[in-house]
Amino acid sequence: xxxxxxxxxxxxxxxxxLKSLMLAKxxxxxxxxxxxxxxxKERYLSERITPLRTSGxxxxxxxxxxxxxxxxxxxxxxERYDIEAKCNHNTREIxxxxxxxxxxxxxxxxxxxxxxxxSADAMLRALLGSKHKVSMDLRxxxxxxxxxxTEKERPVEVGDWRKNVExxxxxxxxxxxxxxxxxxxxx
Numbered sequence: 001x002x003x004x005x006x007x008x009x010x011x012x013x014x015x016x017x018l019k020s021l022m023l024a025k026x027x028x029x030x031x032x033x034x035x036x037x038x039x040x041k042e043r044y045l046s047e048r049i050t051p052l053r054t055s056g057x058x059x060x061x062x063x064x065x066x067x068x069x070x071x072x073x074x075x076x077x078x079e080r081y082d083i084e085a086k087c088n089h090n091t092r093e094i095x096x097x098x099x100x101x102x103x104x105x106x107x108x109x110x111x112x113x114x115x116x117x118x119s120a121d122a123m124l125r126a127l128l129g130s131k132h133k134v135s136m137d138l139r140x141x142x143x144x145x146x147x148x149x150t151e152k153e154r155p156v157e158v159g160d161w162r163k164n165v166e167x168x169x170x171x172x173x174x175x176x177x178x179x180x181x182x183x184x185x186x187x
Contacts, residue, residue, distance in 0.1 A: 010018075054062065118126075 052065075054065070057065065
């Protein structure tokens with residue numbers, strides 16, 4: 001046939017079985033690694049540290065042993081301090097070099113961005129991936145506004161309220177205001 005044979009798809013149950021087998025194997029190797037590390041640590045410590053013999057020693061011998069142990073502790077402590085100082089120095093140097101690299105790069109020139117028309121569905125699909133199943137029609141949720149509604153909401157011109165206060169007071173004034181509102185000429 002002109003088309004190459006397709007690989008058979010793995011069923012979901014087979015995938016789950018393979019995943020569980022891989023996890024079991026990884027857990028087994030992880031546990032073995034922990035056991036190996038512990039054995040290596042014990043081997044190393046047994047080589048480096050000789051067992052301490054304190055039985056049968058006189059007071060002066062015990063004091064000499066304590067002095068010897070204190071000297072060893074001081075030597076190890078000095079080494080630890082030197083290593084820590086080197087580590088701090090290297091950390092500061094790395095930080096300074098990072099700052100220099102950022103300074104040498106200079107200002108980053110932003111490329112001119114083009115507007116791209118993307119539908120809400122495409123945007124949600126890009127953000128959420130295959131989880132997006134609900135199609136959104138954003139325009140369906142918009143409130144429709146009729147032309148008559150907009151005309152009602154126009155602000156009425158407000159005149160100076162101090163003019164004709166006496167003329168507008170009482171029933172005659174209210175009638176004049178009503179008549180003025182009805183006719184466009186004002187009277």
